[in-house]
Amino acid sequence: MSRQYDPHVIEEKWQEVWKRDGVYDVTEDAGKPKYYVLEMFPYPSGDIHMGHVRNYTIGDVIARQFSMRGYSVLHPIGWDAFGLPAENAAIKSDSHPATWTYANIEKQKSSFVRMGFSYDWNRSVVTCDEGYYRWGQWTFLQFWERGLVERRMSPVNWCPSCKTVLANEQVIGEGVCWRCKSAVEKRDLEQWYYKITEYAQELLDDLDKLPGWPERVKTMQANWIGRSEGAEVEFELCDADGEPSGRMITVFTTRPDTLFGCSFFLLAPEHPLVHELVHGTGYAAAVADVVERAAKETAVERSMGEREKHGAFTGRYVVNPVNGEKVPVWVADYVLMDYGTGAVMAVPSGDQRDFEFARAYGLDVPPVVVRHDDPLAAELGERCDCHTRDVPWESAYDGPGVMVQSGVFTGMQGGKGSEGMRAVTEALKEKDQGRFAINFRLRDWLISRQRYWGNPIPAIHCPTCGLVPVPESDLPVRLPEDVDVTKGETLADHPGFYETTCPSCGGDARRETDTMDTFTCSSWYYLRYADARNDEAIWDTNKADYWMPVDQYIGGIEHAILHLLYSRFFTKVFRDLGLLTYDEPFTNLLTQGMVKKDGETMSKSKGNVVAPEDMIARYGADTLRVYILFMAPPDKDLEWSNEGLDGIYRWLARVWRFVSEAAEESASGCGVAAAGDDAAKKLRRETHRVIAKVSDDIARFQLNTAIAALMELTNAAYEYRNAVPVGSRDLPLQHEAAAALTMLIAPFAPHMAEELWLEVLGSESSVHCQAWPEFDPSAIQVDEIELAVQVNGKVRGKVTVAVGLAEEDIIAVALTAVSAWVEGKEVKKVVVVAGKLVSVVVAG
C-alpha cells in the first residue's frame, strides 16, 4: 500500500538534501548555453507576502525548466537593504537599523527556503554589507571621473516626513513621496546629481532594442524622458526705457512657426531675472505677490489639474526677433522653472494655456496658424503684416493649418513638424537668434539623501581644494555603527565620521555626510551576482560577460520608471567605462500583476493580509506555488481567495496516487508489456500532447494553462485506469505517462516531484537535473479526425473522416451528414478547412 501525499514530511527533507548537495549552485560552464533569470530583489521590510510568493515562484519555474532543458542557469537572490524603513523601525523599537535589517533578511531567507526556491545562495548579496556598498562608492568615483557627477544648488523635492530630498522619479502621483506618500515640498539646496540627462537620447532610442519588454513600460519610460523637438529662440530684452539692451533671453518652443503670434512673454516665478527686472519699480509689489503665492504652493496643489493662472506685468518688453515687435514681459505661475529655460514665448491663439492667460489679463490673441477652412484664412489671405489682434475663437488652435500674418512665411504650412516651423527656424539661424533644438523632460538624478542608513558618498569638502573624491585606495568609506537614529542622528552629527583631512592638500577637511539614494544600490546588483564574492574588483569581466545580460527579468510594474530606468542608465555608463560590452541589462521583462484581496493591495494597515507562511503550514509550499500560478496569468492582477487551494491540493494528491500506483504495478509486473489498443494509444497521445503544450506554455509564460494541461494529463491517466482493468494495463506506457508527468510538474511542485522521482519511481539522481521530456510528434498522429459541419455558419453535424481523405470525398460525407439542412436547397459554396470543419452555404 502506497503512502498518502504528505507535503510536510517531504518538503523539508528535500530542502535539506538540495542544500547539502548544492543542486542549485552554478558556475560558468562554457559547454552549455547560459540563461540568467532574475526576480527583483526584495526589501527586507518584514515577513514575505503573497506578492513575493508570486514573483519568486514565476522565476523559479522558469529557472528550473531552463535548467532541465540543459542551460547553465543563474538564478540568484539578495536584499535591497539600505533605506528609510529600517531607520523608522529602529526608532520605533529603540534598536539599530542594522539589527532590524539583518533579522528580517534571516526571516525572509528561511521563508524562501521553505518555498523551495532554487537559488544559488553562494551568490547572495546584501546591499548594506560593506563588501557590496564599497563597490557602489567605487562606481560613484568612476562616474565622477567621467564627468557624470555634479554637486549643484537647485530647487529640489523635499519630503518633510522622511526628512530628505528626493529624485524627480520618487515624487509620484499628485506630488507625494513614493515611500511615505507625504506631500513633497520645494527647497533650494545644494545636492549631488548623477547626470542621467547626458544619456536621455540613448535611453529613449534604445527602447527599440527591447522587443521583449511590455509596450506599457516602454511607453511610460518614453513619456518620462519626454523628448520634444523644436527651436531655441532668442529675444532681446529692453531696458527700463523700452530700448533694446543687447541682453538676450532664450526660450524653447516646439512651435517656432507661431512666432508671429507671440503677443507676450513669460517668466517663471522662480526665474532669476524676475527680481532684477522689477526691483525698485512700480511693478515690484504685484510681481512679488505672484512669486510668493507660487512659492507657497506645494507640489500637490501645483498638480491639481487645471488651475486658475496668475501673473503680473513686469513693466519690461522683449523684442520679437522675427518682426521686431516689442512684446510685454509677464511673470506667470504656470511657467515651470525646471523645464526648458524657465522663460516662454506666449502664443495665445496656438496654445490653450496662453489663450486662457490672455483672456484673463486682456492681452492680444492674434491669429497665426489657422485651419484651412477657417474664415480667417480667407479673410487674412495674403496679408503679411499683423493687423488682426484677436480671434473669435473659444479656445486656442494647435493643429496644422495655414500661416497668416507671418511676414514672408504667410501662406506656408504651419503645425508640428511643418515646413513653416523649419523655415522660421532657418531664418532665425541666419540672424543668429535661434536654432533647431531638442528638449527633454528628464531631469538629472538627485542621489544625495540626508539620512544615516545608506551608502556614504565618498567625497571630501576641502576649504582649499574644494570638492575632492575619496581616493580609491581609501574605500570603503565605512558607515559608522555608533550613530543613534533613535535620537534623530545622522552622519552630520558624528564628528568622528566627518572630521578628516584633505587627500589632496592634507589640510583639515570635512567628509560628505549625505548618503546615496538606495536606488543607486539596486542599479547594478544584477551585475554583482555574476561575481558576488569578488574583493578585488566590482566584477570579473569574463564572468559578467558569461552571464549578462539578464535573459529574463521579473518584477512589479511599480518600477517601470524608477529602478528600470536607473539600471539602464548604469549599464550604459558601465559600457562607456569599458566594464561591459552591451547596451541594455534586461533582454526580456515580465511585469507580474499585483496580488490583491477584496480589490485592494494587501497591507497590514488594511488588515487583509494572507500570510504565505500560514498557507505553507496548512497545505505545503508546492500547493501554494501551484495555486498562485494557476489563479491567473503572471502579468495580470490576481484576486486572492482561499477557495481554490483545496482543489490544487486534491490535484497534487491525485498525481501522487497515480504515480505511486503506476510504480507499484510496474514493480509487480501486474500488466502487459505493450497493449497497443485504443485506450493505450490515447494515453500516449495525451502524454505527448501535454509535453508539447507545457513546454510551449512555459515559453510563453502561460503558467496557468501549463498547469491546466498537467491536470488534463492527470485526468487522462485516470480515464485510462478506469477503462482498463488491473492486469491488462500497458505497463511501459503507464510508466512513461507517470515519469513524464513527474518531470513536467517538477518546476511547479519541486518537492513532490523529487519525492516521486527518487523514492517512488526509484531513480538515481534528482528530477531537477533530468533532461526535460521530449515531445514525440509520431505519438499524437491519428488515423481519423472529427470535423464539424456548418450550414450557413451554424454547426449542424459532425463527421469522422480518415486523415488525408480527398476534399471532394470530405464534402460528399459532410453533405450527407447535414442532408436535413441541405435537402431541396441550392448549395452555393462549400469551404473545407483542413482538420477543422466543413462550411456549407445554401441559398434561401
Add this chain to the structure above:
RNA sequence: GCGGGCGUGGCGGAAUUGGCAGACGCGCCGGAUUUAGGAUCCGGUGGGCAACCGUGGAGGUUCGAGUCCUCUCGCCCGCACCA
C-alpha cells in the same frame, strides 16, 4: 488632455494565425463508498420547455468574428499647466 490596458458562465479564468466559445479549477447538483465526514471516487453543470439565444453595447467585413474594422458605454493604470 496625452499614453497604456481591460470588459467572456455563480467565481478565477481558457480559446497562438478569424474555424465547434466556456479548456482547467473552484462552487453547485446527483450518484457510489463509508460508522461518520467538509475525505475519496464516478457523473452532470452558460441561458431557455423548445426553435433558438449567448463573449459590455450598436453597426460592418467574411462561408465563418471573443478574435479584424467603425462608432459607443463602463472600469483600471501611468503621466500631466512640459511651452
